[in-house]
Every structure is written in structure tokens, then in C-alpha cells.
Amino acid sequence: MELKKRLMEQAFCLPQGVVGRLGGRLMALDRVLPAWVLTLLEVGPSDSVLEVGSGPGLGLALAAALVREGQVVGLDPSATMLGMARDRNRQGIEAGHVELHLGDAANLPFDDATFDVAFTINSLHLWPDPVAGLREVRRTLRRGGRIGVAISRFSYASADRFGDHLINAGFEDVSVHTGDRGTCLIART
Numbered sequence: 001m002e003l004k005k006r007l008m009e010q011a012f013c014l015p016q017g018v019v020g021r022l023g024g025r026l027m028a029l030d031r032v033l034p035a036w037v038l039t040l041l042e043v044g045p046s047d048s049v050l051e052v053g054s055g056p057g058l059g060l061a062l063a064a065a066l067v068r069e070g071q072v073v074g075l076d077p078s079a080t081m082l083g084m085a086r087d088r089n090r091q092g093i094e095a096g097h098v099e100l101h102l103g104d105a106a107n108l109p110f111d112d113a114t115f116d117v118a119f120t121i122n123s124l125h126l127w128p129d130p131v132a133g134l135r136e137v138r139r140t141l142r143r144g145g146r147i148g149v150a151i152s153r154f155s156y157a158s159a160d161r162f163g164d165h166l167i168n169a170g171f172e173d174v175s176v177h178t179g180d181r182g183t184c185l186i187a188r189t
């Protein structure tokens, strides 16, 4: 039981090493959920986009294909995930269009009002203090900025408290969307 828990943590919570890379490959199998989240967020060509808990970088790659003039930035506390995201987004990184940061939702290394859009998928339930992390994301969003918080329907976690977390972090206009692959809450600053 203890071993199973440790393996799950290494694969999905703070992915590390070989097990983490395997977890990253599994995470990147679902293109539908991140693509749907970006559609709900109405990401446009000039938006600057932040993904917190960007894992193996599929969401970043999909966002980079939508954003032509703006910047796409990913942040994750796992060096293993950043390595996978770097491989997946090499072209965008070399073009200066995609940026990756090692870090935690609790302390984002970005100025106030930097981004138009932020999203986080299958990650919020792992943050030690989700409300503090969402407040931090809100700080980095411009006035009228949008956030998407999603969870896969295959996850052990649920979206039940996401709405309260968003409201407690100061977000407004919270809407809940249910799709084939999961649930996504959209809100505004």
C-alpha cells in the first residue's frame, strides 16, 4: 500500500525520475481535456497565457498553436516534468514564444497583471493551499483576465470545492462546465 502510494506520487503528484516520466507520458495521452479548456477560455492569438502545473507540456503546446503574438508560459515544481515540457515545446522555446519556469503555485515569479489567461489541469488538488495559489494566479492576471481550473473524470480528485476556492481567491463570474473528459470551472478577475 505504502509502495503504491509512493509510486502514484512519483508518477503524478510531484513526478520524478523514470516513474515520473512514465506518468508524464500517460498524462499527455489526453489531448481532448486541455484542448477543451482552451476553447472554453476563448484563447486568442494575442493572449498571454500561463499554465500552472504544466506537467509534460501538452497544454502549453496546444496553447502555443493558438497564440501567435502573445507569450505562453508554463510553471511546474517538477524538474522531470519541465524536461518533458521542454522536449515537447522545443521549437516554441527556441523562438522565444514559450517559456518554462521551475516553481510553485504559492509563489509565482511573475509581475502583477502579466497574463490574459491562466489555466491549471489536474493540479489544483495537489497544491498545499489552493486558495493562496489561486490568489497568486489572480495577482498575475490582467483586469478581466480569465482562469480555467479543470480535472479529468479519470482523476481520484473531484471539482466539488473548486468553485469555493475560486471565489475565496477573489475570482468572479464562476461557471461550471462538464465535458466528456472532465469538469472545468471558468472565472474572471
Ligand SMILES: C[S@@+](CC[C@H](N)C(=O)[O-])C[C@H]1O[C@@H](n2cnc3c(N)ncnc32)[C@H](O)[C@@H]1O
Binding pocket: 012, 013, 014, 015, 027, 028, 052, 053, 054, 055, 056, 059, 075, 076, 077, 078, 081, 103, 104, 105, 106, 120, 121, 122, 123, 126, 127, 128
Ligand atoms: C497530474 S499532473 C498534471 C499535469 C498536466 N497539467 C496534465 O494535466 O497533464 C500534476 C502536476 O501538478 C504539478 N504540481 C504539484 N504541486 C504543485 C504546486 N504546488 N504548484 C504547481 N504545480 C504543482 C506536478 O508537478 C505535476 O506536473
